[in-house]
Amino acid sequence: xxxxxxxxxxxxxxxxxxxxxxxxxRYYERDGLMRAPVARSRSGHRRYTDEDVAWxxxxxxxxxxxxxxxxxxxxxxxxxxxxGTEPERLELLRRHRQRVLDRLATVRHDLAxxxxxxxxxxxxxxxx
Amino acid sequence: xxxxxxxxxxxxxxxxxxxxxxxxxRYYERDGLMRAPVARSRSGHRRYTDEDVAWxxxxxxxxxxxxxxxxxxxxxxxxxxxxGTEPERLELLRRHRQRVLDRLATVRHDLAxxxxxxxxxxxxxxxx
DNA sequence: ATCGATCTTCGAGCGCGCTCGAAGTCAACT
DNA sequence: AGTTGACTTCGAGCGCGCTCGAAGATCGAT
Numbered sequence: 001x002x003x004x005x006x007x008x009x010x011x012x013x014x015x016x017x018x019x020x021x022x023x024x025x026r027y028y029e030r031d032g033l034m035r036a037p038v039a040r041s042r043s044g045h046r047r048y049t050d051e052d053v054a055w056x057x058x059x060x061x062x063x064x065x066x067x068x069x070x071x072x073x074x075x076x077x078x079x080x081x082x083x084g085t086e087p088e089r090l091e092l093l094r095r096h097r098q099r100v101l102d103r104l105a106t107v108r109h110d111l112a113x114x115x116x117x118x119x120x121x122x123x124x125x126x127x128x
Numbered sequence: 129x130x131x132x133x134x135x136x137x138x139x140x141x142x143x144x145x146x147x148x149x150x151x152x153x154r155y156y157e158r159d160g161l162m163r164a165p166v167a168r169s170r171s172g173h174r175r176y177t178d179e180d181v182a183w184x185x186x187x188x189x190x191x192x193x194x195x196x197x198x199x200x201x202x203x204x205x206x207x208x209x210x211x212g213t214e215p216e217r218l219e220l221l222r223r224h225r226q227r228v229l230d231r232l233a234t235v236r237h238d239l240a241x242x243x244x245x246x247x248x249x250x251x252x253x254x255x256x
Numbered sequence: 257a258t259c260g261a262t263c264t265t266c267g268a269g270c271g272c273g274c275t276c277g278a279a280g281t282c283a284a285c286t
Numbered sequence: 287a288g289t290t291g292a293c294t295t296c297g298a299g300c301g302c303g304c305t306c307g308a309a310g311a312t313c314g315a316t
Contacts, residue, residue, distance in 0.1 A: 011263075012263085021305080044312085058241075107193050151275055152274065154294090173294075191273095
């Protein structure tokens with residue numbers, strides 16, 4: 001075979017695709033947030049597969065909804081442990097979901113109070 | 129007059145009422161998050177008025193919706209500056225409102241993806 | 257072969273928002 | 287009067303989540 005294509009993305013490409021920095025991507029890996037260590041080229045450079053990128057995207061969704069790093073790691077550990085851990089993963093995700101919903105409700109409630117204040121100022125500005 | 133009632137709450141009472149610690153309440157004051165310095169008893173202990181508590185409640189709503197301390201301080205400065213700053217206050221609150229709405233949309237979107245995953249696990253667990 | 261951009265590891269540093277502890281004063285009850 | 291607990295100021299410390307920089311190896315285009 002001539003010219004075997006190097007598979008996977010560089011860390012910079014993966015970072016751009018996920019909206020993260022290369023620093024953060026390395027940090028996540030160090031911190032146990034990848035299902036498996038990212039593959040390397042012969043010279044040691046990281047090569048991100050589609051699966052790696054998809055996983056990082058899941059991680060960012062969990063993070064964006066407020067899941068702490070430690071809990072993302074716990075979830076990752078369960079996935080890495082393989083079959084049989086599905087009930088635990090489900091429970092973890094469901095607990096997270098409930099927390100997010102509670103948080104959303106609180107924010108909406110507090111936002112409503114702030115919007116009342118906006119309405120007062122807007123009324124003042126309107127001069128009516 | 130016999131037994132003039134001491135007006136206002138102690139810091140512990142105010143903290144309990146606002147769902148904060150006394151440490152946090154002092155920290156907020158130090159950090160310029162109170163409209164005016166809290167009144168003191170003759171011996172120097174803080175006495176929180178209804179207005180103080182109402183203000184702290186506003187601060188907690190701004191914080192709870194993600195406004196940074198520095199911006200709460202900026203808003204506080206405007207209120208302290210008095211009349212004429214209403215348009216700036218309005219603009220600040222409106223900008224905040226928009227950020228909160230954007231954030232809510234993002235969280236809802238990311239949560240939906242997580243709920244898809246929950247559905248997959250739940251399906252697996254259901255065994256159908 | 258050369259050169260500039262990108263990659264590696266490692267450990268330190270930072271910004272935010274509290275959180276805590278020390279050392280001392282004051283309040284309130286018995 | 288004594289004692290227990292709450293209050294004061296001050297500055298330091300902490301947990302989280304990155305973020306950065308140094309020193310050096312490698313890549314890819316010319």
